Amino acid sequence: MEIADLAKLNTLVLWAAFAVALVFGFIAQRTHFCTMGAISDIVNMGDWTRMRMWGMAVGIAMIGFYSMAWLGWIDPAQSIYTGPRVIWLSAMLGGALFGFGMVLASGCGSKTLVRIGAGSLKSLVVFFVMGIAAFATLRGVTAVLRVNTVDTVSFNMASGSALPAWLATVVGSAPAFTGLLFALVVGGALVVWALLGRDFRTGNNLLGGIGLGLVVSAMWWVSGRLGFVAEHPETLDAVFLGSNTGRMDALTFTAPMAYTLDWFIFFSDTSKVLTFGTVTVVGMVVGAFACAMLEGSFRWEGFRSTQDTALHMAGAVCMGVGGVTALGCTVGQGMSGLSTLSLTSIIAVTGIVLGAIGGFRFQIWLLDRE
Numbered sequence: 379m380e381i382a383d384l385a386k387l388n389t390l391v392l393w394a395a396f397a398v399a400l401v402f403g404f405i406a407q408r409t410h411f412c413t414m415g416a417i418s419d420i421v422n423m424g425d426w427t428r429m430r431m432w433g434m435a436v437g438i439a440m441i442g443f444y445s446m447a448w449l450g451w452i453d454p455a456q457s458i459y460t461g462p463r464v465i466w467l468s469a470m471l472g473g474a475l476f477g478f479g480m481v482l483a484s485g486c487g488s489k490t491l492v493r494i495g496a497g498s499l500k501s502l503v504v505f506f507v508m509g510i511a512a513f514a515t516l517r518g519v520t521a522v523l524r525v526n527t528v529d530t531v532s533f534n535m536a537s538g539s540a541l542p543a544w545l546a547t548v549v550g551s552a553p554a555f556t557g558l559l560f561a562l563v564v565g566g567a568l569v570v571w572a573l574l575g576r577d578f579r580t581g582n583n584l585l586g587g588i589g590l591g592l593v594v595s596a597m598w599w600v601s602g603r604l605g606f607v608a609e610h611p612e613t614l615d616a617v618f619l620g621s622n623t624g625r626m627d628a629l630t631f632t633a634p635m636a637y638t639l640d641w642f643i644f645f646s647d648t649s650k651v652l653t654f655g656t657v658t659v660v661g662m663v664v665g666a667f668a669c670a671m672l673e674g675s676f677r678w679e680g681f682r683s684t685q686d687t688a689l690h691m692a693g694a695v696c697m698g699v700g701g702v703t704a705l706g707c708t709v710g711q712g713m714s715g716l717s718t719l720s721l722t723s724i725i726a727v728t729g730i731v732l733g734a735i736g737g738f739r740f741q742i743w744l745l746d747r748e
Contacts, residue, residue, distance in 0.1 A: 380611060381611055384607065388619045391620045392620050392652055394600045395597065395620065395654050395657050395658055396657040397661065398597050399657065399659075399661025400661040402662060403492055403662035404666065404668055404669045405589045405665075405669075406488065406489075406492045406586075406590070406662075407492050407496060407675075409585055410428070410582075410586075411432070411435075411586045411590060413432055413489075413708035413709075413712055414484075414485050414486055414708070415428055415485075415489075416429040416432050417734045417738075418481075418734075421735060422738070426575060427577050427578050430587070431572065431578070433571060433587075434572035434588065435586065435587050435589075435591040436565070436591070436713055436717065437565035437572070437591065438587070438588060438592060438595070439591045439595055440717045441561050441562060441566070442592065442594070442596075443594075443595060443598055443717040444554075444557040444561035445558060445561070446599060446602070446603070447554055448554045448557065451603045452602035452606075454538075454553075454718055455538055456618070457628070457718055457720075458623050458625050459706075459711070459715040459723050460538045460540040460720050462538050462539065463532050463533075463539075464532055464533055464534070464535060464725075465529055465531070465532045466531070466532065466533070466722070467532075468528040468529050468703050468704060469711075469726040470728065471700075471703065472528070472700045472701070472703025472704030472729065473704040473711065473728065473730040473732075473733060474733035475696050475697075475700030475703065476632075476697050476708075476729075476730055477732065477734035478693075478733040478734065478736050478737040479692070479694065479696025479697035479698075479700060479733075480734065481737025481741065482689045482690065482693025482696065482741075483689075483693030483696075484690065486707055486709070487709070488662065488708065491666065492662065493679075494663050495662070495663040495670060496667070496670040496676055496677065497677045497678045497679055499681075500680060503681075504691075504693070505635060507691050507695060508632070508694040508698040509635035509636050509639040510636075510639065511698025512636040513636035513639065513640065514698070516636055516702055524702070528703065529703075539721045539722050540718050540720050541720070542559075542560040543556075544721075560719060569587075590713070594713050597628050598628050601621065601654060605618050605620055605621070620652075620654040620657075622637055622653045622654055622655045627654045627655070628710070628717075629710070629713065629714050630707060631659065631709055632697065632706065634654075634656060634658060636698075636702075638656045638659045638660070641656050704726040705722065705726065706726060708727075711730070712726075
């Protein structure tokens with residue numbers, strides 16, 4: 379492959395990632411998909427409908443991911459979620475911090491981008507604060523604290539942290555077949571569980587569950603199949619085009635918010651180029667905006683009070699720090715990560731749920747004080 383061909387392929391990968399993220403934003407706006415909202419519905423009303431949508435999306439993403447691995451289209455070991463080192467303390471504490479923050483900020487990173495597209499100026503403030511906090515945790519003062527504390531606590535899994543790979547080693551079976559079988563059982567169970575809910579079986583809920591599951595799978599294909607070059611013409615190394623991590627990327631929004639701010643601020647620096655994460659952030663906003671305009675739900679929204687502003691900004695900081703520490707958000711770890719059946723992702727999602735429950739209790743305490 380020539381350099382010119384490589385540049386064209388890189389452009390194609392970025393456009394494809396943008397398009398897939400646009401579809402995610404459109405569906406999320408149309409179906410009111412929200413992980414925090416799903417947890418809130420359960421805690422406050424005992425309603426599992428939105429959680430069933432989330433479960434179906436994760437189940438379909440699992441099946442999609444390991445179907446592509448079985449076909450040889452992608453390599454599960456090339457994801458950041460499936461590495462041999464399990465930073466369990468970072469995943470748990472970072473996830474809890476993220477979950478607590480998303481309650482204060484009225485939604486996770488993906489919901490923030492969707493709300494920006496629908497006209498929320500509150501979410502625009504959350505985006506900037508969260509992006510700065512995330513960048514500091516990637517490379518700044520909180521990054522030093524993260525690397526020297528929680529990231530030092532870990533254990534290794536020689537076959538990688540994806541449970542199917544571990545199981546394949548234990549039973550001595552082919553990893554690709556074990557992965558597909560594991561995904562069909564676990565992912566299929568989630569899909570069936572979702573469909574068993576009588577109130578769940580509506581057009582919107584099915585669109586959210588099936589559509590977003592397929593979107594997550596499509597993003598794995600874009601990065602791991604379309605964007606994979608086995609031999610770079612200059613370095614002769616294998617590369618994933620447009621990747622921020624140097625590995626197979628998927629949908630996630632905490633670190634990409636930082637990359638987006640970095641690209642805008644240093645736009646004139648030719649070393650700063652568009653990446654997978656940056657275009658997916660923009661695609662989410664554009665998709666939500668298109669849906670909001672089509673359905674007539676676009677509305678400008680601002681903060682109600684000083685306390686409302688302070689809580690949203692504090693929540694944004696928690697999400698930025700927590701999301702990077704946990705290696706992902708409710709979409710990064712909660713959908714993309716879980717689709718790989720990674721132990722680290724399971725720990726991070728557990729932390730997010732516990733943090734969110736703590737956030738709801740904190741809100742109740744604030745209301746009782748008032």
